[in-house]
Amino acid sequence: MTRQTNTARRRAHDDSARNRAATLRAAQARRERRRRLLIVGGSSLAVLAIVAVIVIAGVSSSSSKPGGSARTPAAASLVSAVAGVPSTTLDGIGKGTISAAPKAVKATPLTTAGKPQILFVGAEFCPYCAAERWAIVQALSRFGTFSGLSTTRSSDTDVYPGTATFSFHGASYTSATVAFTADEVETRTGTPLDPPSAADTALWQTYTGKPGSFPFLDIAGRYVVTTPSFDPGVLKGLTAAQIATQLADPSSKVAQAVDGTANVLTAAICKATNGAPATVCSAAGVTAAGSALGG
Numbered sequence: 001m002t003r004q005t006n007t008a009r010r011r012a013h014d015d016s017a018r019n020r021a022a023t024l025r026a027a028q029a030r031r032e033r034r035r036r037l038l039i040v041g042g043s044s045l046a047v048l049a050i051v052a053v054i055v056i057a058g059v060s061s062s063s064s065k066p067g068g069s070a071r072t073p074a075a076a077s078l079v080s081a082v083a084g085v086p087s088t089t090l091d092g093i094g095k096g097t098i099s100a101a102p103k104a105v106k107a108t109p110l111t112t113a114g115k116p117q118i119l120f121v122g123a124e125f126c127p128y129c130a131a132e133r134w135a136i137v138q139a140l141s142r143f144g145t146f147s148g149l150s151t152t153r154s155s156d157t158d159v160y161p162g163t164a165t166f167s168f169h170g171a172s173y174t175s176a177t178v179a180f181t182a183d184e185v186e187t188r189t190g191t192p193l194d195p196p197s198a199a200d201t202a203l204w205q206t207y208t209g210k211p212g213s214f215p216f217l218d219i220a221g222r223y224v225v226t227t228p229s230f231d232p233g234v235l236k237g238l239t240a241a242q243i244a245t246q247l248a249d250p251s252s253k254v255a256q257a258v259d260g261t262a263n264v265l266t267a268a269i270c271k272a273t274n275g276a277p278a279t280v281c282s283a284a285g286v287t288a289a290g291s292a293l294g295g
Helices: 001-063 076-083 087-092 127-140 196-210 240-246 253-272 284-292
Strands: 113-122 144-147 150-153 164-167 172-175 181-183 216-219 223-225
Touching: 001 127, 001 164, 001 181, 076 127, 087 284, 113 127, 113 196, 113 253, 127 144, 127 164, 127 253, 181 253, 196 216, 216 253, 223 253, 240 253, 253 284
Parallel strands: 113 181
Antiparallel strands: 113 216, 144 172, 150 164, 216 223
C-alpha cells in the first residue's frame, strides 16, 4: 500500500506541475497578445495624432489667410484684358469719373537709365491702392509690358474690404520709353513686405508726410498721386475677372472709373516722355483726359 500511495503521490505531483506549467504558458501567451495589441493600438493612436496635427496645421494655415485668399500669379488672360481695352472704349470715356487728378509738382526729374521713372508706393492691405493698381497696370501697359504680376485682395478688416486687385510684389516691367518701380510696403495682413529704399522713402514722405500714406505715385518728378483717383466702392463685391471684363464696357461704372483714371495717368506720363510714343499720346481719350491735368 505504501508503494502505491507514493506512486499516486508522484503522479499527482507531476500532474500539478504540468498544470502549473500550462497555466504559466497560457498567462504568458495572454501577456504577449496584450503587448501586441498595445503596440498596434499605440501605432494607430500615433498615426491618428499625426493626422490630427496635419489637419489642425492645415486649418491654421487657411485661417491665417483672411478670406481664404492669397497672392497668386495673375492669369495671362486677365492681364491681357486690362491691357487690351478697345481704343474706341477708351476714347469715348476720356477722363471718365476720376475724382482726383495727379498734382503737378516742380521737382528734380525722376529718371532711370535716361528714361522717365514712375514710382509706386503702396500696400496690399490698402483698398485705395487696390483700386489705383487697375489704372496703373492699364496705363503702363500702353508703354511696356508687365511680367510676374499677382492678384490679391485688400484687407478684409479695412474699408472696402476684400477689394480685388493686382500686386506688384515680385513683378517686373520692361519698356523702351519709361521705367517703373514699385514698393509694396506691407502684405494684406499688415506684415512687412518690400521696404522702400532711402531715396524712395524720401520722395514718398516729401509728398505724403511721415510716416507716409498710401497710395503714392510719382510720375517722373512731374506729377504725383497722393489721394485716391476714384471711389473703390465701384469695385465692391467684384472678382478680378469681373472687373477686367467690365473695363471694355463704356457704360460700366468700373470702366468709367478705371479707364478714365488710366487715360489721365497716361496723359501725365506723356508729359514726361514729350509725347512718345505718338500712337499712345495722341489717342483721343488721352488728349481729352489731359484736360484734367494742371501744370
